[in-house]
Amino acid sequence: MSPVELVAEDGMIAPGAAPGALDIRGLTVSYGERPAVFSVDASFAEGAMTAIVGPNGAGKSTLLKAVLGIVKPLSGAVSVFGKPFAATRSRVAYVPQRASVDWDFPTRVIDVVLMGLYRELGLLSRLRASDKARAEKCLERVGMSDFAGRQIGQLSGGQQQRVFLARALAQGADLYLLDEPFAGVDAATEKAIIDVLKSLKAQGKTVIAVHHDLSTVAEYFDEIFMINVRKMAHGPVREAFTAESLQNTYGGRLAATQIDQLTLSAG
Amino acid sequence: MSGAEFVPLSLTPLLIGIFAAIACALPGNFLVLRRQALIGDAISHVVLPGIVVAFLTTGVIATAPMMLGAAGAAVVAVILIEAIRRLGRIEPGAAMGVVFTAMFAAGVLLLEQSDTSGVHLDVEHALFGNLESLIWLDATGWSSLFDPAALAGLPPELPRIALALLGVALFIGFFWRPLKISTFDEGFAATQGIATGALGIALVIVSAVAAVAAFDAVGSIIVIAMFICPPAAARMMTNRLERQIGWSIFFATIAAILGYVLAGYGPLWLGFGNSVSAAGMIATVAGLILAVAAVFGPCRARIGAPQGG
Numbered sequence: 001m002s003p004v005e006l007v008a009e010d011g012m013i014a015p016g017a018a019p020g021a022l023d024i025r026g027l028t029v030s031y032g033e034r035p036a037v038f039s040v041d042a043s044f045a046e047g048a049m050t051a052i053v054g055p056n057g058a059g060k061s062t063l064l065k066a067v068l069g070i071v072k073p074l075s076g077a078v079s080v081f082g083k084p085f086a087a088t089r090s091r092v093a094y095v096p097q098r099a100s101v102d103w104d105f106p107t108r109v110i111d112v113v114l115m116g117l118y119r120e121l122g123l124l125s126r127l128r129a130s131d132k133a134r135a136e137k138c139l140e141r142v143g144m145s146d147f148a149g150r151q152i153g154q155l156s157g158g159q160q161q162r163v164f165l166a167r168a169l170a171q172g173a174d175l176y177l178l179d180e181p182f183a184g185v186d187a188a189t190e191k192a193i194i195d196v197l198k199s200l201k202a203q204g205k206t207v208i209a210v211h212h213d214l215s216t217v218a219e220y221f222d223e224i225f226m227i228n229v230r231k232m233a234h235g236p237v238r239e240a241f242t243a244e245s246l247q248n249t250y251g252g253r254l255a256a257t258q259i260d261q262l263t264l265s266a267g
Numbered sequence: 268m269s270g271a272e273f274v275p276l277s278l279t280p281l282l283i284g285i286f287a288a289i290a291c292a293l294p295g296n297f298l299v300l301r302r303q304a305l306i307g308d309a310i311s312h313v314v315l316p317g318i319v320v321a322f323l324t325t326g327v328i329a330t331a332p333m334m335l336g337a338a339g340a341a342v343v344a345v346i347l348i349e350a351i352r353r354l355g356r357i358e359p360g361a362a363m364g365v366v367f368t369a370m371f372a373a374g375v376l377l378l379e380q381s382d383t384s385g386v387h388l389d390v391e392h393a394l395f396g397n398l399e400s401l402i403w404l405d406a407t408g409w410s411s412l413f414d415p416a417a418l419a420g421l422p423p424e425l426p427r428i429a430l431a432l433l434g435v436a437l438f439i440g441f442f443w444r445p446l447k448i449s450t451f452d453e454g455f456a457a458t459q460g461i462a463t464g465a466l467g468i469a470l471v472i473v474s475a476v477a478a479v480a481a482f483d484a485v486g487s488i489i490v491i492a493m494f495i496c497p498p499a500a501a502r503m504m505t506n507r508l509e510r511q512i513g514w515s516i517f518f519a520t521i522a523a524i525l526g527y528v529l530a531g532y533g534p535l536w537l538g539f540g541n542s543v544s545a546a547g548m549i550a551t552v553a554g555l556i557l558a559v560a561a562v563f564g565p566c567r568a569r570i571g572a573p574q575g576g
Contacts, residue, residue: 068458086460094458101452105300106508106566115448118459123444151506151566167455 019082021046021175021206022067027076029059029066036062040076040231044208046174049201050223051211051237055250058228060210061097064177068094080175090119093173095164097180103153103160110148112163113138116170138169141199143192158189165193176200178209182216194220214262217241275406277527280398283425284489284527284549287481288519290432291493293439294474296508296515299498300450305360306471307494309367310478311487313344315374315393318479323381330427330480337479341471344370371487396486398527398545401425424484431480438473439512442466447508485546492550493519500557503564518560522553 022044029037037059044050052060065071067078069085080088093116113135114127121131139145142162152160161181168176176197182190197207197220208225211217217224217237224241226232226249233245246254246262254262291307298307317340321332344366351362375390405411405420412418439446449456449463456463478490501514526549531542561567 065454068454070454070457089458089460092458094455096452096454100454102300102302105451106502106506106511107447107451108507111507112451115451115455118444118448118461121444123441153506 019079020044021048021081022208023079023082024063024067025077027063027066027078028074029062029071030074031062031071035074035229037066037073037227038229040227042225042231042234044206044223044225046081046206047201047204048223049197049207049221050225051209051217051221052225052227053211053214053217053249054227054232058249060227061179063227064094064179064208064210068092068177090171091174093168093171093176095168095176095178095181098157098161098164098183100179103155105152107152108148109139109144109150109152109155109163110135112152113166113170116167119171135166135170138166139163141169141196142166143188156186158185161185162189162192165196169196173205175206176208178207180210180212183212214246217262270408274408274411275403277531278406279403279422279425280401280545281524281527283401283422283428283484284398284523284545285520286425286428286432287477287485287489288493288497288523288549288553289516290428290435290477291474291481291490292497292515292519293432293435293512294470294477295494296498296501296512297439297446297450297470298474298494299502300508301467303471304495304499305363307474307478308491309344309363310341310471310475311482311490311494312367312371312374313340314475314479314482315487316340316370316377317343317374318482319374319377319381323377330423333483334476334479337475338472340370341475392486393482394486394488395544396482396484396489396546398485398549399531399542401484428480428484431477435473435477438469442469446470485549488550489546492553493522496550496553496557497522500553500560500564503560503567506566518553518556522549522556526550526552 020043022042024040024042027037027040028035036057040063052063054060062071066073066076067080067085078085080092085092110132114131116138117131117135121127136145136148139148142165144159144162144166147155147159147163152163155163161183165178165181168178178197181193181197185193197209200207209221211221218241221237223235224237225234226240226245228249228251232249233240233242241262243260295304295307298304314337317336317338318333319336320340321336324336325332347366347370348359348362351357351365352359355362357365374393378390378393401422401424403411403417403421405417407417445456445461445466448459449461449466453463474494478494481490481493497515497518498511500518501511504514505511527545529552530545530548533548534542
């Protein structure tokens with residue numbers, strides 16, 4: 001996709017628009033007969049910190065996976081920093097849902113973080129002391145230095161989530177895609193993770209996270225992307241996080257009183 | 268036992284048993300961690316009709332046609348499993364179970380219907396192999412190891428399984444990082460540019476090569492046991508994949524040696540007249556090792572495993 005073809009929010013061609021960190025056009029993904037994500041257009045600006053919000057089964061994780069080429073979309077185009085994902089892999093870090101892997105796997109915390117260096121290390125090059133030092137630094141940033149030698153199954157859920165984040169940090173990426181990083185974690189972990197994400201933003205990195213806790217959206221993120229198979233709203237939290245967009249996205253699943261409370265906290 | 272007796276009669280069966288056990292145990296580590304241990308089982312079953320068809324078409328037992336036949340059978344099996352899974356909407360495990368038992372049964376029927384009396388290919392050999400008969404008659408002692416004339420008389424199964432083991436080891440060594448990463452976290456591996464689908468298929472193919480090479484010498488029982496028992500026992504000895512591989516090689520070797528010796532001499536020590544099948548005993552010892560590791564292994568407890576998400 002050449003830059004001239006880049007697309008604005010409404011799906012119209014916007015000639016000469018500068019590419020964002022992530023541009024999605026006409027993305028449709030289907031696992032069976034029903035689409036999980038339908039005709040989504042979106043542009044995520046560099047340096048933004050965006051929450052992807054929507055009810056269960058709304059296609060939040062699927063959207064991330066399609067962007068990353070883990071699931072194959074039926075149609076649509078994705079570009080990362082103006083190029084196809086395959087050409088910009090090294091600039092993208094992905095933090096999958098914690099429950100998506102088997103934590104019984106025989107490996108140590110530090111080894112998981114070192115997996116983030118795979119693209120630099122390749123198949124056979126030896127680990128240098130500097131690689132290890134870098135992995136340890138990433139563990140330190142998530143407050144897990146003391147656990148480097150532990151088997152990953154011996155960690156709590158929140159600690160496991162932090163190890164995943166450390167692996168993403170080790171990649172030294174510019175765009176961070178996180179799938180439910182706060183799901184089922186303790187308060188200390190939640191704080192540690194949000195601190196790291198905010199420091200990434202301060203460094204000019206782009207953060208996009210699937211988020212399930214509507215009450216913290218306004219506190220943690222500056223942009224919100226609401227999805228229920230189709231895109232329902234996208235923009236700064238103050239503008240897009242409205243009673244109307246919540247009603248559209250969640251339908252009858254949120255009570256009116258809940259919506260009132262949420263939009264009050266956002267405003 | 269003197270070299271003059273040991274080298275011709277026991278050295279080659281022992282080596283073949285050890286190589287076969289390690290060749291299967293190495294990829295077995297990844298299959299077990301990927302919850303695909305049954306694939307090893309399936310491979311060892313589905314290759315039988317392939318090998319029989321290869322023999323019926325060529326009339327000889329040789330490596331190339333056997334591998335081709337086995338590969339063909341594996342492809343047929345994969346297609347059948349996918350077809351049953353999709354058309355019948357049946358879970359993959361059940362589809363696999365149906366396909367591999369049916370194909371093994373078909374292989375047995377083919378064997379019984381065809382005239383294979385001139386070669387080592389019958390139902391019993393398919394199950395137990397013929398480890399004890401793989402002797403090195405040209406050898407006269409340890410010095411024969413350096414005698415080209417004697418080496419020419421080595422049973423062909425030995426270089427065959429040695430080559431297969433080398434291939435398996437090279438594959439795992441070369442693709443160590445992508446194999447480890449994609450076994451742990453397939454989604455992440457895909458984002459790193461690792462062709463996870465192709466790597467998974469390559470792992471199955473490598474396992475199939477090991478299975479076919481081992482199958483010929485030691486039969487399918489040992490193949491099934493070696494894919495699962497040493498790696499599963501090794502997992503309970505350590506929490507690091509690198510060490511688990513080492514333990515699995517150690518356990519496979521111990522099972523092969525102990526099994527071979529016990530099969531040959533165990534019944535005599537117990538006062539029975541005849542020795543028993545070495546392949547059967549090796550598989551039994553591997554099972555016992557797994558049982559002991561399951562009870563006494565230091566890392567068998569699964570502390571902190573995700574409690575349902």
